[in-house]
Amino acid sequence: MFELQAHHAWQHLDGLTKPSRSLGQLEGLACRLCVIQQTLEPRTTPRRLVLFAGDHGVVASGVSAWPSEVTGLMIQTIVDGKAASTVFARQFQAETIVVNVGTLHGFGNIAGSGTIAYREARVRAGTRNLDHEPALTVEEFEQALAVGREEARAAAQSGHRVVLAGEMGIGNTTPSACLAMLLGNVPLHEAVGPGAGADAAAIERKRAIVERAVARSRSVGPSQPRQAIAGVAGLEIAAMAGFYMESHRLNLTILLDGYVATAAALIAEHLQPGTAGSMLAAHLSAEPGHRRALEALNLKPWLEWQLRLGEGTGALLLLPLLDAAAAMTTQMATLASLQAAGGAS
Amino acid sequence: MFELQAHHAWQHLDGLTKPSRSLGQLEGLACRLCVIQQTLEPRTTPRRLVLFAGDHGVVASGVSAWPSEVTGLMIQTIVDGKAASTVFARQFQAETIVVNVGTLHGFGNIAGSGTIAYREARVRAGTRNLDHEPALTVEEFEQALAVGREEARAAAQSGHRVVLAGEMGIGNTTPSACLAMLLGNVPLHEAVGPGAGADAAAIERKRAIVERAVARSRSVGPSQPRQAIAGVAGLEIAAMAGFYMESHRLNLTILLDGYVATAAALIAEHLQPGTAGSMLAAHLSAEPGHRRALEALNLKPWLEWQLRLGEGTGALLLLPLLDAAAAMTTQMATLASLQAAGGAS
Numbered sequence: 001m002f003e004l005q006a007h008h009a010w011q012h013l014d015g016l017t018k019p020s021r022s023l024g025q026l027e028g029l030a031c032r033l034c035v036i037q038q039t040l041e042p043r044t045t046p047r048r049l050v051l052f053a054g055d056h057g058v059v060a061s062g063v064s065a066w067p068s069e070v071t072g073l074m075i076q077t078i079v080d081g082k083a084a085s086t087v088f089a090r091q092f093q094a095e096t097i098v099v100n101v102g103t104l105h106g107f108g109n110i111a112g113s114g115t116i117a118y119r120e121a122r123v124r125a126g127t128r129n130l131d132h133e134p135a136l137t138v139e140e141f142e143q144a145l146a147v148g149r150e151e152a153r154a155a156a157q158s159g160h161r162v163v164l165a166g167e168m169g170i171g172n173t174t175p176s177a178c179l180a181m182l183l184g185n186v187p188l189h190e191a192v193g194p195g196a197g198a199d200a201a202a203i204e205r206k207r208a209i210v211e212r213a214v215a216r217s218r219s220v221g222p223s224q225p226r227q228a229i230a231g232v233a234g235l236e237i238a239a240m241a242g243f244y245m246e247s248h249r250l251n252l253t254i255l256l257d258g259y260v261a262t263a264a265a266l267i268a269e270h271l272q273p274g275t276a277g278s279m280l281a282a283h284l285s286a287e288p289g290h291r292r293a294l295e296a297l298n299l300k301p302w303l304e305w306q307l308r309l310g311e312g313t314g315a316l317l318l319l320p321l322l323d324a325a326a327a328m329t330t331q332m333a334t335l336a337s338l339q340a341a342g343g344a345s
Numbered sequence: 346m347f348e349l350q351a352h353h354a355w356q357h358l359d360g361l362t363k364p365s366r367s368l369g370q371l372e373g374l375a376c377r378l379c380v381i382q383q384t385l386e387p388r389t390t391p392r393r394l395v396l397f398a399g400d401h402g403v404v405a406s407g408v409s410a411w412p413s414e415v416t417g418l419m420i421q422t423i424v425d426g427k428a429a430s431t432v433f434a435r436q437f438q439a440e441t442i443v444v445n446v447g448t449l450h451g452f453g454n455i456a457g458s459g460t461i462a463y464r465e466a467r468v469r470a471g472t473r474n475l476d477h478e479p480a481l482t483v484e485e486f487e488q489a490l491a492v493g494r495e496e497a498r499a500a501a502q503s504g505h506r507v508v509l510a511g512e513m514g515i516g517n518t519t520p521s522a523c524l525a526m527l528l529g530n531v532p533l534h535e536a537v538g539p540g541a542g543a544d545a546a547a548i549e550r551k552r553a554i555v556e557r558a559v560a561r562s563r564s565v566g567p568s569q570p571r572q573a574i575a576g577v578a579g580l581e582i583a584a585m586a587g588f589y590m591e592s593h594r595l596n597l598t599i600l601l602d603g604y605v606a607t608a609a610a611l612i613a614e615h616l617q618p619g620t621a622g623s624m625l626a627a628h629l630s631a632e633p634g635h636r637r638a639l640e641a642l643n644l645k646p647w648l649e650w651q652l653r654l655g656e657g658t659g660a661l662l663l664l665p666l667l668d669a670a671a672a673m674t675t676q677m678a679t680l681a682s683l684q685a686a687g688g689a690s
Contacts, residue, residue, distance in 0.1 A: 017422055018429050019410070019541040023658065024631060024651030065364070073683050077362055082678035084363050091672045092665070196364040286369060304649075306369030313368065320437070320665030327436045333427035338418050 009034035016332040023328065029280070029302055030325035036253050036278055042326045044253075047162035047319065048155045049094045049312050050243060051078060051085060052148065054102040054235035055126030056171035057135065063206045064171045065197040068126065071103050071170045078168065078311070079116050085166055085311035086116055092319045094164060099151060101144050102126055102235035121147045123235050127175075130213045134231035135175060141230035141238050148242025156250040162322070163247050164255045165240045165264070166312020170196075173287065176263035177210045178232035180289045182217055183266040184296035191289040193259075196308070229267055240264035245271065248278040255315040255322070258285035258307060262293045269297055282318035283307055354379035361677040368673065374625070374647055375670035381598050381623055387671045389598075392507035392664065393500045394439045394657050395588060396423060396430060397493065399447040399580035400471030401516035402480065408551045409516045410542040413471065416448050416515045423513065423656070424461050430511055430656035431461055437664045439509060444496060446489050447471055447580035448514075466492045468580050472520075475558045479576035480520060486575035486583050493587030501595040507667070508592050509600045510585045510609070511657020515541075518632065521608035522555045523577035525634045527562055528611040529641035536634040538604075541653070574612055585609035590616065593623040600667070602660040603630035603652060607638045614642055627663035628652055 009031040014020050021027055033042045053075050055068045077083045078098055081090065089096045097117045100106065104126045110118050123143045127135035136144070148165075155163050173195030180186040192207045217228040230238075241264040247254050248268070256265055256279045268275040276297040284290055284301035286308040294301055302321070307314045354376040359365050366372055378387045398420055400413045422428045423443055426435060434441045442462045445451065449471045455463050468488045472480035481489070493510075500508050518540030525531040537552045562573040575583075586609040592599050593613070601610055601624045613620040621642040629635055629646035631653040639646055647666070652659045 016429075017419070017427070018654050022541065022652070022654040023429065024653065026650060026652070026662065070683075074362070077678050077683060080678070082362070082676065084361075084368065084673060084677060087672045087676045088669055090676075091669055196367065305371060307367070307371070308369065309363050309367040317371065317666060317669060321662060324433055324436055324662060327432045328429060331427065331432045331435075332429060333422050333425070338415075338422060 004035060004038045006031055006035055009040065012040050013329065015334050015336060017335055017338050025302065026321065026325050026328065029322065030329045032280060033253065033322065033325055034329065041330050043161045044323050044326045045093070046160050047094045047164065048160045049085065049089050049096045049164045049166060049316065050151045050155070051096065051098045051166045051168060051312060052236035052239040053098065053100050053168040055104045056169055056175065056234055057127045057129035058131050058174050058209065059171040060129050061131040061205065061209055063174045063198065063202060063209060064195065065202065066170045068104055068170050071168055072105060074168050075100065075103065075107065076110065079110055079118050081116060083311060084309055084313050085316060088313060088316035092316055094316060094319065097151070099147060099239065101147050101239045123147070127234055130175060130178065130232055131209045136230040136233055138226050138230050141226060141233055144235045144238035145242035148239035149246040152243045152246035152250060152252065156252060160252065162253045162255060164257065164312050164315040165243050165261060166257055166315065167236045167240060167260050167310055169234055169236045172234050172237065172260050174206055174210060175232050175234045175237060176260045177289060178214050178217070179263040179266055180293045181210065181214045182228065182232060183270050184293040186289045186292040190292060193287040193289060195287065225270065237264045238267065241267035244268035245275055248272070248275040252278065254279045255318060256281045256299065257312050257315040258283065258310060259287040259290045259293065260310055262290060265297055266293060283314035285314065349380060349383045351376055351380055354385065357385050358674065360679050360681060362680055362683050370647065371666065371670050371673065374667065375674045377625060378598065378667065378670055379674065386675050388506045389668050389671045391505050392439045392509065393505045394430065394434050394441045394509045394511060394661065395496045395500070396441065396443045396511045396513060396657060397581035397584040398443065398445050398513040400449045401514055401520065401579055402472045402474035403476050403519050403554065404516040405474050406476040406550065406554055408519045408543065408547060408554060409540065410547065411515045413449055413515050416513055417450060419513050420445065420448065420452065421455065424455055424463050426461060428656060429654055429658050430661060433658060433661035437661055439661060439664065442496070444492060444584065446492050446584045472579055475520060475523070475577055476554045481575040481578055481580070483571050483575050486571060486578055489580045489583035490587035493584035494591040497588050497591030497595060497597065501597060505597065507598045507600060509602065509657050509660040510588050510606060511602055511660065512581045512585060512605050512655055514579055514581045517579050517582065517605050519551055519555060520577050520579045520582060521605045522634060523559050523562070524608040524611055525638045526555065526559045527573065527577060528615050529638040531634045531637040535637060538632040538634060540632065570615065578612070582609045583612065586612035586616070589613035590620055593617070593620040597623065599624045600660040600663060601626045601644065602657050603628065603655060604632040604635045604638065605655055607635060610642055611638060628659035630659065
């Protein structure tokens with residue numbers, strides 16, 4: 001079977017009416033998109049953002065600047081269309097679904113004032129505190145993975161071509177740091193950063209907690225990878241991992257967000273090697289461990305804008321540039337046609 | 346009169362439902378936009394791209410990898426909607442007008458197959474060769490400035506809020522290098538780069554030519570700034586300068602493109618100090634002199650994607666991110682409303 005490789009894409013891009021490589025990184029982005037979609041006519045629409053929400057027991061150990069209640073409040077803000085993610089999703093025409101995989105309290109059916117869908121699929125009321133015990137059992141972890149898988153299938157069935165996952169979960173940079181260490185070999189001092197605004201004392205606390213939790217997961221042994229991962233995961237993180245795995249299997253193009261999303265990508269790549277081959281890393285987060293975690297996935301970030309909000313915002317901001325890359329690839333005249341028309345030498 | 350300053354914008358942005366400054370550079374962009382437009386409700390639509398085209402006598406001295414005929418061929422490609430700039434302009438809803446300020450040959454009325462307007466306002470058939478004599482007389486320079494001014498007035502009259510200028514002119518990084526030296530104090534070895542693909546020998550030739558031309562302009566003396574500038578300018582560059590000056594006067598927000606556009610901005614700021622206060626520098630070009638030229642204007646570039654195509658492409662690529670910055674500023678919920686709704690501490 002013919003495989004479209006990077007040099008095929010470059011051959012096409014270098015034949016368009018512009019000095020060779022004069023669109024810099026946009027051309028690199030276009031090349032990567034062509035290789036992922038295995039075509040010189042890549043498509044970036046329709047696209048869907050799935051926002052996975054969950055709470056984290058470790059918040060009780062003082063790792064976050066915000067209380068867990070904020071997760072629920074933000075879900076309402078998202079559904080109302082007034083959170084950063086939903087503002088950007090509207091701007092860039094990404095259909096949005098919020099999936100509650102496990103906040104402390106459920107919402108039943110909230111319609112909100114917006115047109116953003118909400119689905120309640122809570123596996124449990126937040127994770128256990130990974131400071132004291134494994135955050136999730138293997139069974140709970142698998143259930144959360146399955147929630148994500150279903151969302152990927154639903155996106156594919158609705159004809160979406162590009163998918164984005166975002167997360168909302170106060171405290172979730174702590175499990176992400178554990179996963180970056182466990183699966184991406186990111187060293188402790190880089191893996192643990194300020195997240196959504198922890199101060200120096202909280203970062204020290206967070207570092208000690210992460211170190212202990214990772215040691216516990218490592219002691220589980222390599223024969224039990226799911227148990228080791230589940231012990232330091234989050235419900236929304238596991239769901240994102242399942243979403244990525246199934247999206248890859250269904251040939252959807254995945255736009256990866258920041259640090260928490262990348263922790264989920266590390267799980268996905270570990271459980272289903274090759275998954276990262278469908279991914280574009282939208283941006284390099286301000287969270288210090290992100291660069292190494294992306295390197296572990298062999299991914300290059302495109303925007304370096306010091307974003308650290310989550311909710312899929314970084315992935316959303318790359319979306320119009322991905323559109324431009326696709327439009328450049330498919331809509332520009334070729335140098336050959338220009339020469340035929342008038343004789344550039 | 347109340348003046349909206351950066352700290353007013355930050356106060357607003359820090360009160361939105363996100364951790365403070367967690368959207369990184371996008372918040373910086375939003376702050377700058379608010380200050381330029383003097384409002385916390387900035388607007389980025391409608392917007393117009395004006396592409397100024399002109400030829401350069403200095404091409405005869407071998408500074409470019411492309412012959413002057415390409416300027417005309419590219420105008421046709423642009424009007425047909427198949428050049429990079431027009432592909433992006435369509436993608437990001439920027440109305441486009443091509444203004445021919447002085448290519449070697451005119452076109453009369455070309456309708457093309459696209460919906461892009463074309464206006465012929467040729468001041469002369471290309472500039473003189475600045476390697477041997479002043480490129481333009483003061484009168485020609487003033488006429489080209491006036492063409493740009495008219496375009497700014499037309500854009501304002503049509504209700505446009507954001508304006509972009511782009512250029513098409515084989516050989517125009519040579520006058521741009523002269524202007525960067527003359528008006529931005531950029532040193533020779535940085536001012537002269539490869540442009541649209543000159544090789545090492547051509548860069549050496551270009552450097553010697555630029556050095557001589559700048560020395561000639563400097564010898565004109567500071568009492569004759571317009572004569573000094575005209576001697577190393579281009580018709581499309583002068584028109585862009587006039588476009589920027591009048592756009593600033595009419596309170597339009599200016600998205601600045603790459604090196605050639607910045608050379609025009611240096612003229613505009615020199616002739617009408619304060620003009621750069623209406624500008625956002627969309628990107629840092631791969632052309633080595635660009636960083637210093639922007640510094641001379643006290644402008645910070647937003648995208649660093651190694652673009653070097655021109656035609657306004659860099660400015661166009663920032664446009665959706667500027668949209669996102671404006672949407673964030675005006676459409677997100679405030680933390681105060683979130684606290685009222687449910688009690689984040």
